[in-house]
Amino acid sequence: MNWTFTSHPAHWGHDDEHQTLPHPVTAKARNYRGGETPAHSHPRAQLLYAGSGVMRVETEVGCWVVPPVRGVWIPANTAHRVIMLGTVEMRTLYIRPDAAPDLPEVCCLLEVSPLLRALILALLEEPLAYDRAGRAGRIAELTLHELLFLKIPALYLPMPGETRMHRLCQELVANPDSRKTLEMLAEQQATSSRTLARQFHLETGMSFRQWRQQARLVEALGHLANGVPVARVAEKLGYRSASAFAAMFKRTLGMEPRRYFATETVGN
Numbered sequence: 526m527n528w529t530f531t532s533h534p535a536h537w538g539h540d541d542e543h544q545t546l547p548h549p550v551t552a553k554a555r556n557y558r559g560g561e562t563p564a565h566s567h568p569r570a571q572l573l574y575a576g577s578g579v580m581r582v583e584t585e586v587g588c589w590v591v592p593p594v595r596g597v598w599i600p601a602n603t604a605h606r607v608i609m610l611g612t613v614e615m616r617t618l619y620i621r622p623d624a625a626p627d628l629p630e631v632c633c634l635l636e637v638s639p640l641l642r643a644l645i646l647a648l649l650e651e652p653l654a655y656d657r658a659g660r661a662g663r664i665a666e667l668t669l670h671e672l673l674f675l676k677i678p679a680l681y682l683p684m685p686g687e688t689r690m691h692r693l694c695q696e697l698v699a700n701p702d703s704r705k706t707l708e709m710l711a712e713q714q715a716t717s718s719r720t721l722a723r724q725f726h727l728e729t730g731m732s733f734r735q736w737r738q739q740a741r742l743v744e745a746l747g748h749l750a751n752g753v754p755v756a757r758v759a760e761k762l763g764y765r766s767a768s769a770f771a772a773m774f775k776r777t778l779g780m781e782p783r784r785y786f787a788t789e790t791v792g793n
Contacts, residue, residue, distance in 0.1 A: 578613030
């Protein structure tokens with residue numbers, strides 16, 4: 526992962542009708558065969574969703590892997606980068622900030638309901654500059670209402686703001702199979718394990734063990750999305766056996782690794 530963001534990311538959308546129309550919600554469909562976007566932001570809030578395929582969304586403060594049953598909520602003017610983990614059918618809602626005052630003020634992963642998936646598809650079938658008093662206007666209103674009821678899953682990888690801690694976490698993300706203990710990392714940082722543990726919790730809200738497990742899960746989801754066998758993923762992440770990895774995965778995400786991406790997708 527590359528977590529380096531420029532101080533002035535590209536601000537997309539000033540001339541894009543999806544951003545400039547007075548409509549409270551606009552929908553956009555784009556298909557990708559891998560690749561990534563540069564760090565950028567939008568003047569509107571954004572629900573980023575994949576009809577099929579898997580994306581990884583990175584911001585300065587965290588990372589989310591987005592399978593088809595999930596979406597990432599990105600508030601207006603938030604710098605972010607999107608990495609396509611293979612072929613992706615991206616479906617995006619752009620939402621005027623004043624039209625969704627009760628939605629989260631920070632990025633978060635959302636469980637996208639079947640109703641919201643249907644609403645996204647329905648809005649995509651309408652003209653971009655749709656009749657706000659007609660059918661499309663009603664779809665947009667229901668879309669905003671449905672967003673308020675979406676659940677926020679727990680899986681999220683926060684990144685520290687403090688420079689040395691940020692570099693340390695980057696190293697752990699780049700080497701998910703690392704067996705370095707907290708004590709070994711503390712020695713590397715010329716500090717005590719107690720101090721480093723306290724810094725981890727202060728900077729990320731998690732213990733070192735919890736953060737490392739989340740980092741491994743985020744990495745695992747990217748591999749699983751591309752069809753890498755569970756045993757190979759477990760090996761890449763430093764687990765001694767596929768069963769140990771599968772048990773951790775199920776304990777954290779509520780299902781076995783093989784089932785996680787076996788979900789119904791939106792399609793075109």
